[in-house]
Amino acid sequence: MMQGESRRAEILLLAIFGIVLPFILGSSLLIFNDGDVRWHIAAGQWILDHGALPVADPFSFTFPGAKWVTFEWMSQLLYGAAYRLAGFGGVAALASAAIVALHLIVVAQGRRHVGPWGIAATVVLMDLALIPMMLARPHLLAWPLLAGWIAILLRARDADTAPPLAAALLVVPWANLHGSWALGIVIAGFVALDHCLERRWHWPVVRAWLLFGILATAGAMITPNGLDGFVHPLTVSKLETLPLIVEWRPSDPARTPFFFVALAATILILLWRGFRIRPLIAFLLLVLLAMALHQMRHQAMLAIAAAMIVPRSLIRESLRPPLFAGSERRLAIGGTAFAIAALALFRAANPLEPAENGANPRSAIAAIPADLRDKPMLNGYGFGGPMIFQGMKVFIDGRSDFYGDAFMIAYQRMVDGDRAALGDAITRYDLGWSILPPRYDKLIANLDRDPRWIRIHSDPVAIIHRRIDIPSASGSPRAIP
The missing domain is CATH 3.40.50 (Rossmann fold)
Structure with missing residues (x-):
């Protein structure tokens, strides 16, 4: 009896932190608190109206007809379509679905290694860092892809193999949604190098990772922008004026205090519980931390990667058994999908008007x-x-x-x-x-x-x-x- 009650309590807790909480976050008016939200929607509507991507700028009078690389066109198309279908409520529904997907991936990955309260702590610490970046912009739609990508890499690593080649195709939609696909390739490189070093450069292992990496990199070029889209993340990173934009400035406790709270809490938990982590994976987290401190927009990448990696690094005896198995697992997946769809439809069906502020004058x-x-x-x-x-x-x-x-x-x-x-x-x-x-x-x-x-x-x-x-x-x- 107690075991059944404990299982039901765990399912309820996971539902709260995997579905309910992220849905509430995605339904908040805060997701519209950035002026860029509206030009992304406008770009998506332009694509819908013309049935093509804008190759020349349609929005400014200062650079009329100048070349514009619309490297986030798929995100813009989705936001534009969501707005056309249901206004800002539709945009919030799309954002909520992406945030829920991210949380479900984090919950599913973390549950293999920690209990329900460990999952709750993981989600809360991740969200403390993510909330300032929870904006209805392209990066939000790429977050679940980043989490899913890391999950694929880690599960392959646990199985002592490279990921299946088909998984490399995840980069194709990612490269059309947001430029963070490049970070995904870097993360894959760290995991691959760690595996190859452990296996003493055993050729079948090296070959499998090489094929995966080549296919993933090639997938990033499957966009309407071709080579221009492929090199665009590098082009952006070389701009000298990035510090003029708030999100590209160094992290500042005065501007994003909860990121530093989450960072300090994570370090304390690791010291309290003890941890085991391979040197290259630890170095990867340090690289992401350096990026986050250098430019606050990378805080989200660190938060998601840490939420996927840290729970598995806590000292433990064994993996936790699956919560669902067989037909029960299929029923749980179907029920979860139905719940997400129902919540998204509910959000879209209810009108939403962003608050008046600097992003909405x-x-x-x-x-x-x-x-x-x-x-x-x-x-x-x-x-x-x-x-x-x-x-x-x-x-x-x-x-x-x-x-x-x-x-x-x-x-x-x-x-x-x-x-x-x-x-x-x-x-x-x-x-x-x-x-x-x-x-x-x-x-x-x-x-x-x-x-x-x-x-x-x-x-x-x-x-x-x-x-x-x-x-x-x-x-x-x-x-x-």
Whole structure:
């Protein structure tokens, strides 16, 4: 009796941390708190409307017709389709499904090595690091692929073999969803090297891993972008202006404190419980830690990899027996799939409206005069996505890789208050209006001081100026009081 009750309690706990918690996280309005969310949706809708990928930029007036490598096109297509079907509720349903899939993989992998409370701790620590990055952007859809990839590698390692060649094909959708596939290849390289060293470079083992690695790398080239898409992660990593973007800056306890809480807690658990980990796998985690400390966007990669690797590294006597077997296992898989589908449909069927904030300057956009909407404007970096979503051509948006270092540097000079840079941009692009966040105080002050510009809207999220020599539909424009 007690054994049956214990099993039911374990199933309930795993359902909570594998399905219910991630569904709640994916349904939160926080997943929309990034301006890039909307231009990704807009890109997906563009693909749906044209039945092709945009090879020339359709969104900016600063680089009209310039080459654009849409390396995340599949994610954008999915987000665009989800929005078209059910609005932001559909986007949340898609994001929730991806987050649930990630958690189920982590739970399934971890349960082989630790009990239900160990699983709960693993999920909570992972989520502490992931929540700031839980945004409806392409990387979110790639998270379950990263976890699944690591699970495949580790289970092959446990079986003293290379993964099946068919598993290498997982890289194909991954490379079309997000650029993190490159990290997956690196992780596979570490696991392969560890296995080859243990087997003293036994040729059948080396050959199996070589074939797997070659096939996986080749799979990354099966995209509409070909070689351009394959090298794009390297192209992005070489940009000198990445530190201008918050997520590419070094990790900071003031900005992501819970990442450091999760990191400290994980280290304490390892010291308390004791652990065994092969040197190369430990080195892999240290490399991921260095990447996460160097650029906060890599915190998610470390959190997922650690959630997959650390539970198996705790000192234990043996693997835990499966929770389900035979027909019961098939029933559990079917029931889980049904639950995920039902929750996703429930989420999609209920309308969702993102909160008004810097990622969604709703009131300011509504206040833009109709006669300005088709004229060149100077926008805040984070406002590019919402403006594109509303069908307006932008000065800049979140595609820093598309705009390049020189343009990003010139833009930052304007933000920092360089009046000459502002004057050059106004002249070169014939800027007629601006929509900027209040934190761009130096740039806003320059516009306020310029007699050729007047402020026509101001709220806590955005400030709008227009040039006085551009006539409005109602006559001469007036400054707000």
